[in-house]
Amino acid sequence: MYGKVMQLVRKSKGISQNELATGVMSRSNLSNFENEQYIPAFDKVILLLSKLNITVEEYLSLSKQTDIQYQFLYQELVKTENYGTRDELININTQISYFKLKSPKYYELYLLSQYVLILYQLPCVISLKEIKDYIKPLLFESEQWFNHELRLYNNFLFLFDYSENYTLYNKVLRKLSTEDCPSISERYKVHLSINFGIQLLEYNQEKEAKKILAFAKEEARKEKLIIQELFIDFLLSEFTKNHDIKLARTKWKTYSTSLGLLKQ
Template sequence: MKHYGETIKELRVSRNLSQQELCKGIMSRSNLSRFENQEYVAGFDKVIQLLDSLGVEMDEFLYITNDYQISGYEKYYSQLIYAENRRNSVELTQTAAAIKLAAEKHPTRRFYELYLLSQMALLESNLSSELTIDQISSQMRPVLLDTENWLFADFRRLNNFLRIFNVEEAIFLYGRAVKEFEKYEEFPRENNIRIYLALNLGQLLVEHGQGEKAAFYYEEAKDYAGRKNKLFQKLTIEAALEKVTQTQIDHQYVKGFSELLTVLDEMGYEDTVSALKNYHN
């Protein structure tokens, strides 16, 4: 990973800006030069101002500083979700083992929770795990139930560990999360968490024989996905809705959905089709 000053210099040069032009109103030219040459640590507020002048967002800045790679945590998290969605036992076992090693190498709370998540994924796939669901639950329940002021990471945490709660607790936490989520409506990294939170709550309700309630949350997820123009997520929700209301859906719709999956498969979207079928079957 590069020094922040080195990345600032790289961005400045790419914009054909002199040091004097970039630092105007922010810091002295000599301090910028020292920062770019890793001889000075600029304050966070100064870095933000420099990035604003360069027209670069913090997420992109960190991505460039990390040599155009996502963080190790995000890499392992993506691999885990991918293996779980594909229901690939070998891939899931290998990913969980890699996450365990990474958590040992990076003994942070974030990596430890990823380890807990990987163990839960193994259990849900009926694979050998080092922990029981009760052990995972005992560590994550207090974290989520005692959270007062939610941050973005807390929404993701709830989405990941929603299944450790009973139905009543899950519904309560979902309602609280949606209310807290209002302050993140315009957050650039909003992504799909609110959509999947409603979808996962629906799945939990289905497993507890509460299909009618599940359909309500699926509809909430569908509405939010529509407002955010998330096509794949809408298809995922349609698959889940079809499963809980199939006796009420007209045959033509069912046929249309199946034909859509066939078309996607023929176009080479095998992984997308596989993921959609996981929600439907």
């Protein structure tokens, strides 16, 4: 988001990457920043803003306006996936498709909307293989795990089989446990663990699934994520009764809808 806003301001002022980067950072680093692939130190960002003759307040305001649109579309997609009709799913996909070339983040959102259509057996223009071919390198080759990467992995976790996820999930948890990441949302650690636990149950890996779901529940308790705790207990209780994870998830959807709970 911040890199894209920097790019928009730079272009609006007719300044080249070389001109803006000179004396601050390499042109390649500026290019990577503008493409959301590099995070420069704060003092470097201040120098860039000074050369663009824009204040930090103006820059943050522009960034917030850009992000509001993305967050609205993302939240509408999540809400519609959980509680919308088939026509509403198609409609939100159409809205998202208008912005798919705006930035890599918007294109990833577009792929997510297409993925949802596939899951609900609705008409789409991209295949599951095409989605996986695009997303897999972004995750499996990533060495940076910030909120964006964690959300991306959480959204597309079920694209991969459990052996692939076993490798990536453990890599991510090791990365988060060995680095000081105060800006990383602990919610994603909980959500990733829940989703991977569900997939393991689908593959009849019950022992490993219960271990990961117990970890997810403990993390949820630490973060006071009551709905997630409730979901894990409900899931395991229903699964113990009939060993049908899909039925357990369907029952949860009905139960949570009746309580007015939105998926986190």
